[in-house]
Amino acid sequence: MSNPNLRQFILDYVDRHYNTAPEYLWKRDPNYAVLRHQDNRKWYAIIMDIPRSSLGLQGEGRIDAINLKCPTEMVDDFLQQKGFLPAYHMNKANWITVLLDGSVDQETLLFLINSSFDITATRQTKQALQIDTQTEWIVPANPKYYDVEKELRENGIILWKQSNNVAVDDIVYIYVTAPTAAIRYQCLVLEANIPHRSKHKDLRVDRVMRIQCLKEFSPTQLSRDLLRQFGITAVRGPRRMPKALSDEIASWK
Template identity: 45%
Template sequence: MSDRKGEKSLRGAVLEYAWQNYKTRPDHPWIKYPDYEVLRHEDNRKWFGVIMTVLRKRLGLDDEDDIDILNVKCDPMFGAALKSGDGFFPAYHMQHDRWITVLLDGTVAKEKIFPLIDMSFDLTSGSGKSGGKTAAGPSDWIIPANPKYYDVGRGFAEHREILWKQRNKIFVGDDVYLYMTAPIQAILYKCEVTETDIPYTFEDGNIKISRAMKIRLIETFDPSFLPVGRLKTHGVSSVRSPRRMPASLRDELDVWRNNEHNGEGVTT
């Protein structure tokens, strides 16, 4: 049976995330369906999310209740993998190869939904005059770094800028926070992106790179300052691929800097 209370909570969480990260409020283009909500880019007006309430049987589910869903644009290969899991379906009333439907009934946790919104936003953004940036300006990213494969500290000790694998639509001027995976499990470095879309081919069995960006070190942190436990309080339960920094964490760091409470951090 559908959990309507949980659905309303997740719907609200999705809308709040869109506002906090992209300053986007939903519009309601269909008079016949006032509960349908569309999330659009401010500059190109393209959709990056659609929330609808549909009958569960429309998705092939086995009862007559209705359910809230979210449609997002997705990389075709990634979307195909997602659709094999619970809570994901071919896009309802949209291109099945480019969009997916996500249940908003609690089957899929919001921590998994938010990165999909980020991906959809990136895939539907245009270059335009802003160079592809959001209307809110440069973005802050959290990017995983495996210390088993590359010594980031040594790299920055030897070079002012280093090359890094580029996946998402990251732009010059964006900030990236490097999250060191196990055994460290903490953000240790803040960097600024100085160049993007650099053709670069590398493969060693662990890492495969076809496109790179240059990043310059701005700030370093002690492992106790931004550990995984603190990130979880802001909805970041894991960092397996580049993801946008939650607005709440960004605001907390701004307050810390403004008050000059450097804690364990070391400005470089």
Template identity: 40%
Template structure:
């Protein structure tokens, strides 16, 4: 499993193992290429060094974890231990003997990578998200925007990246979600400003689905999904995501 874990890190994140200690040639550190922060350490240690019976040599991985509640839950499970040779409040050790599934180990590696990553790396590697974004028909004829085109330029919202999904909420007098779109390009330079609107960058969005204006109205969003305001890009709940699909 150690080889599989190291291959996973190298393939997904392009991080190669570094042997930093001459006395410990089997200790491999993985870190970010830009900020140089560690996000995983693969080692082999005696079992009793991590608090389990015996002195047999075992392969382990240390990953960072900032959620103290999740840390406490994991430490109650077999083959999870406080971080070996690391800050035990922020790192956990996982034994690589197959007791913890490869998929679970990869999830913990991904979480450790994200929490130690720079803003640029987080943007590059994060998974696609779904957003509701507002569209004011007073400033743009969004109701008819997709009548002749499947792809349009739109103001880029903070946090939105290529691959994300945006559900366009058209303001009064429509007051409803009308379109589902895929973001196919971002960070297009643009400079516009007036008393109502400032745009610094555009994104290209591609129409995927239309909704009837009486389906996902503001009242439905508020009463059934707890969305009381749509003033800028915002995430959506799992229940609303399922309904929109």
């Protein structure tokens, strides 16, 4: 069953934080509310009431849901959780459908709304709304190819593979894969989009970033078990840091 309060909760939130008014574009679907930016006109969300059968759900009638743009590397993780479905009538690689029936908590819902807004917003919009333009990332490091722990301890500043839209002054958390299986380092991006040709035959690297180690964590502080509590079940590629986990780390200071 849909929770009508969640629909209104979202509309109130985006009005208050982003000055977004819903647009109802289709007479055939009068309850479909599009949320988009005023400058570039890109959508960052659409709230719908969808026939349950169209989503493969049991029961009759319709259910409220919201489509949100999601970092590609996070889609699979969310789809393993209750309340998340492949994007309804949108690109399933980087959009996701979230049921508004209470199965997804409000904190996660707001995280995804904020993330979708951030992904689709221009830098000018972020500056006008005084939104922090610094992004935090989690990137995996496989010790089979590179001993990142040794390099960071000895040098402090290293070049690292870049395969996403990392920018100068972003924060990168390095997750060292098994057997460590933990986030070990917090780094600052000093330089990005540096052309590079890898010498390792099994590892293609076209561009790198220069990062500086800011903090080292013990193997138990940000272990895989702790990451699971924040919805991170795997780190197979670069992904954005969940706000809840970022806040948790900040509270340790």
